[in-house]
Amino acid sequence: MAGQNLSHLALSDDGFLFDPTSGHTYTLNSVGAFILRKIIEKYSFDQIVAAVIEEYDVSEDIFSRDLEQFYHFLSEQEIVS
Numbered sequence: 001m002a003g004q005n006l007s008h009l010a011l012s013d014d015g016f017l018f019d020p021t022s023g024h025t026y027t028l029n030s031v032g033a034f035i036l037r038k039i040i041e042k043y044s045f046d047q048i049v050a051a052v053i054e055e056y057d058v059s060e061d062i063f064s065r066d067l068e069q070f071y072h073f074l075s076e077q078e079i080v081s
Helices: 030-040 045-055 060-076
Strands: 016-019 024-027
Touching (some): 030 045, 030 060
Antiparallel strands (some): 016 024
16 A cells, blocks of 8 residues: 555545546545545555554454455555555
């Protein structure tokens, strides 16, 4: 995840995401927006897991799987590569 240039993305405080490259818009919940901000900030997978566990009441095992699925979704939408 780290090392991607995602500075072109516009992410509002309330989770509205605009990708000017594709013209697509998305609405993320608060956790999704939190995660995407960490991806944009070039956090590693493990750093994102640690940040989410610290911020939200979630199990590491469950969240790791959820993060993989979210990253897969972002990849399918060509938001991340």
